[in-house]
Amino acid sequence: MIHRAVLAGLLLAAQEALACGYCVEDKVAMVYDHSVIVRALNKRHEVVFLAIEGSLAVSTRLQRELERSIESTPGVDRRSARVSLTGASLSFAYDPARAPLGSILRSLDKNLGAKQIRTTLLRIVSENPGGPVTKAAPGRAGS
């Protein structure tokens, strides 16, 4: 089962998301993988959920390309990328001690920019019980 602090994180995130549109939880649910979250939190890593913006042709090939692109970004945990082209969202786990989220997202946008794709932050799931659990990356607006 998930640690209570994580639940609190998800709750806070859900409440904050209400001002941003009706589909935030749906987008998160599309790429929510319980095993990724449990694995990440056991290592004190974090899991981030992003909305995908851009013209997407739904195909398994593109999904695999995006997952590879995400996992090749420095700081991202291997085998943690989840992409839903139908839901236009993605998630991955990362080690904040190795790479801050801001730098990961800048690298990711650079990688995905070649495919005319941008991302917008939806959620961050963190095990940090005292600190903020949802945060926007530097220079980016949270959804």
Add this chain to the structure above:
Amino acid sequence: MKITFAPALPVLFLALAACSPGTPPDRYDLSKMDLKPAPAKLSNERHTGPFASGGSLNMGAELKPLDPSPIKEVRLDTTHKIIEIAPGVNFSAWTFGDTVPGPTIRARVGDKVRFSMTNRSDEPVPGVQIAAAPMMHSMDFHAAMVSPQDKYRSIAPGQTIEFEFTLNYPGIFMYHCGTPMILEHIASGMYGAVIVDPREGYPTKVDREYVIVQSEFYAKPDPGKRKIGGAPLYVLDGDRLRASQPTYTVFNGVHNGMVKKPLATKPGERVRLFVLNVGPSKTSSFHVVGTIFDRVWIEGNPDNQFRGMQTVLLGSSNSATVEFMIPENGSYIMVDHHFANASQGAIGLISTSVKPEERELEHHNIPATATPTDPDAVAGKLAFESKCLACHSVGQGKKLGPDVLGVTRRRSDAWLARWLKEPEKMLQTDPDAIALLKEYNNIPMPNQSLSDAEIRQYLNYFHWFDAQPTGAAKAPGGK
């Protein structure tokens, strides 16, 4: 003297209209509805104990009397568990309240539903180590008038959501999980019914009330070949789901469930059925063989009334209340008159006898006493019981056609496969086929247009029952 009344007439009409005792108040006066529910609350306080609770919940087809409390406390937690949807078909389901369908909520117009739900999809299933991975879930009540973004948001495993709403319209309303992919969540079992009685009660009195929830399952053997107690695990077949090709269409969650356990009635009684077609993708032509619907209230609202109907057509998430008389002793057959659906299990009985009928009724299905576990044999058994029992039995003697027990010892697989594929051609040339026709009063074996895969399933089933101990595998015959 001339008296003119004309200027006073409009005032007079208005006064009469206002005072007229014949003008009923508008039951749907929006200004009197509660349309300002409190915001939903999210917490990480996990429910423990029962997965469903509340005095207004009904766990089966038979409905309890209405709970008079104006506030209905309803708790329906989400779980992942294995359910048996047909003999030998153990399906990896997602549930509300640990049942499929979820419990039926019964309330009345004006009542407030105070709802809470913990996502317990991450809890281990007692005794079973195989269940779907934990995931986010949500609740969408069609009976409510609320902001979906507030009340119907998806919650993660371990989270609890609480919200309340007032019931403003009478009817039979679906509830379901609204988390993407919604189609998969509904097809995995996350649905149920809310029955909302009119504020002043129903205009008729009945002797029995039952709820019937029709739904589809799209199941395939687990590609990982996992097993439950030695039997194959079945999982959601996404390809069939997206193509709207169900493997089972059922009433109240079980293939032929109410054939095995008929609903009780007596001659002369008036029966009220609350019928909901969940879908998620098929319509229902709901019919009860042997009677006529005296009243039909579309969507369960007495204001939407028809009289003397034979069948009621329900799209996905449509409902109707039907009332009818039981004229005499017998078993009255509830069926989706779209018989492709009925042959997949959407069938049940309302019977004046306590025990299930021993005899077959028309071409409808009767359970066998033993069940294969091989998926092909299971499919063959279900197909045989749907299509063949009118003319054949398994181990119970001749009918219009031969008893098929022992058929794999009497005939080769190649002969049987050809016989099932093109009986009309064999009747022209094959001596054994011609002899059978003569023995059975020149009643020919019909061509059922079976595919090669279906024929293989039949043969697997035939081989299965021929391998059983004597008397273990019986499928009773029809008339």
